[in-house]
Amino acid sequence: MADDPDVPDFEVPVGLFQDLEDLKVTVASLKAQFKALREGADGGAGEAFADDDADAGEEPEEDAAQDDDEAQYPPFILLLDSPEYDDELRALIEWVEGVLVPGYLAEPSSDARWCHLWFDHSVAVARLHALWLAWQELTDPVSCGYTGPSTWHRDHLDPCLAQLRSSTGPFAGCTKGEHQIGHRMPGIVPSAWSQPED
Template sequence: MVGAVIHAIGCGFKEALFVPESINSPEDGATEPVRLPESDLESIEASVRKLLDQSAEQARQLDSLASAPAASPFGAFGMPGFAGMPPQPAPPEPRPILELEGEEYEDELDALSDWVDDFLIRVYGAEVTTAAPWCEQWQEHDDVVAWLHALWLAYQQHKDPEAGPAGLFVWHRDFLTHAMAATRAPGGPLSACMTDPDRPAHRLLPGPKPSIRSSSSAAEEPGANGGPDQAAG
């Protein structure tokens, strides 16, 4: 298409006649047509071809810019979440603390202890009495650790802006009240510990024994309580 246009323009130039006033006008007053030299026509044709090629290239560039997504001005700085950087991996899903082991458990317990000692007990820790016992070694009570860890996870969830303006109210109503009542109940897991702030105490209460079914299954396993393995010896 472009070649046909250029060819037509070139032919038009070659056929064009310029009729300026002749320097030496004939006696009858008529002017003589003057043709442009062939070399001038070729130069004009080359210029027109170059201009058309440039226009076509600019049109292609405009089309590509219109279809491409806008580049982020922060991409060159390597900022996460912006163009030029891979997406950040999602944080791991929280797990119940009693499912953790080793260093992972200790790190989680340290973080939980900071929250309990620096925030929870300082703000919501009522006076230590027989009706509301406490233990300065609560980290050794697995059930208390599980309760407080669940309360901490719920706190993180409900203080997030996505929880809405009523998020923390829901946390107080549905989580804080129940967790504190369960862990500090007069007959709860800390009832044998500190009931007077001036008399620190710590004692782990023994839990129920395994059920009869579990005990029977353990006794029937080979090698248990001097079973067939010992008899064979």
């Protein structure tokens, strides 16, 4: 081991290795983001990037072949049509009922509402689907390191639940035992400008 140039002669703290692993994950994530931005660039910019790749000794055709092999992420649920929507909703229901409800939702109250038929509220479906997509990404240590779950709680879970469970959220008309999808819209507010003349 003393002859190995990669092994330092001094004692390295364990935390340093964890920091290095986090940095590696961050660099890999940034590379993936750059690659996605590069592929989404206009034709002129894309040609310049392709020239840069060729200069660097990389084959652009190989990159395209690798992209086909990469996993495709699901699009936003409200943009899906049946049967894709139904499949995505079924998976979302499993996650909400299996992870979110037992782990994070306390008993509903007037200050923290919840509807057991949440999947009938399109706003709730949209927000919970976005929360679920973030959970899938941020609980994978390969893509986000060890801080992903903390980021998910702070940036995604807390704001989402605050919006869903607020008194003006999508469950505002739902009380214990009752469920309303089409909540009453406010009527026309009388205006001083439209008062009938005497």
